[in-house]
Amino acid sequence: MTKEIILTESLKLFASHGYENTSLANIAEAVGIKKPSLYNHFKNKESIFLHVLSLVTDREKEYWHSYPQQLEEKTIQEQLHHIYRSYLDRMAHTTEGMFFKRVTFFPPEEFISEVKKAFLFMEDQMTEVIRPVLEQGKKHEVIRPFSTDTLTSAFYTLMDGLFLEENFYDYDVFEQRQKASWEIFWLGIQASEKEE
Numbered sequence: 001m002t003k004e005i006i007l008t009e010s011l012k013l014f015a016s017h018g019y020e021n022t023s024l025a026n027i028a029e030a031v032g033i034k035k036p037s038l039y040n041h042f043k044n045k046e047s048i049f050l051h052v053l054s055l056v057t058d059r060e061k062e063y064w065h066s067y068p069q070q071l072e073e074k075t076i077q078e079q080l081h082h083i084y085r086s087y088l089d090r091m092a093h094t095t096e097g098m099f100f101k102r103v104t105f106f107p108p109e110e111f112i113s114e115v116k117k118a119f120l121f122m123e124d125q126m127t128e129v130i131r132p133v134l135e136q137g138k139k140h141e142v143i144r145p146f147s148t149d150t151l152t153s154a155f156y157t158l159m160d161g162l163f164l165e166e167n168f169y170d171y172d173v174f175e176q177r178q179k180a181s182w183e184i185f186w187l188g189i190q191a192s193e194k195e196e
Contacts, residue, residue, distance in 0.1 A: 019103070
C-alpha cells in the first residue's frame with residue numbers, strides 16, 4: 001500500500017514541479033514518511049520516476065482500450081470530435097496528462113529514450129482507436145479518400161499544436177482556438193458533394 005501511495009504522490013509532484021525540482025525529501029513529506037523509509041520500496045528517485053512513467057503509460061493504455069465503447073451510436077464526425085476533445089481534456093485536466101506534458105516538453109536528460117518510447121507507445125494506443133473511425137469514414141464516403149496514414153498524421157499534428165498552446169492561453173482563448181481548429185480540420189477532410 002505504501003508503494004502505491006509513493007507512486008501516487010510522486011506522480012503529483014513530478015507533474016507539478018518536474019523531475020529535477022522534486023527531491024526524495026519532497027516525496028517522503030507528501031507521503032507522510034521519513035526519507036529513509038522510501039528505500040524500503042525504491043532504490044532511488046530514478047527508480048520512482050521510471051515506475052511513475054510506467055504507471056501513466058499503463059493507465060493510458062487501459063483508457064484507450066476501453067474507449068471504443070464511448071463511440072457507439074455516434075456519427076463519424078462525432079466520433080472523431082469526441083476523441084479530439086477527450087485527448088485535449090485529459091492532457092489539460094488530469095494529473096497523468098500534466099505529468100506527460102511536462103516530461104514530453106522537458107524530459108529528464110537521463111530518461112529521454114524512455115520518455116520517447118512511452119510517447120510513441122501511447123500514440124499507438126490512440127491510433128488503434130482513430131484508424132478504424134477514419135477507415136469507416138472513407139468507406140462510407142463521409143471522409144475524403146486520403147490514405148489513413150495521412151489522415152492520422154494530420155489529426156495528430158492538430159492535437160499536438162493544441163497540446164502546446166494549452167500552456168500559453170487562458171481557458172476562453174484556448175477553447176476558441178480548439179473549436180476553430182476542429183472546424184477547419186473537419187472541413188478539410190470531409191467528403192464534398194462531388195466526391196460523394
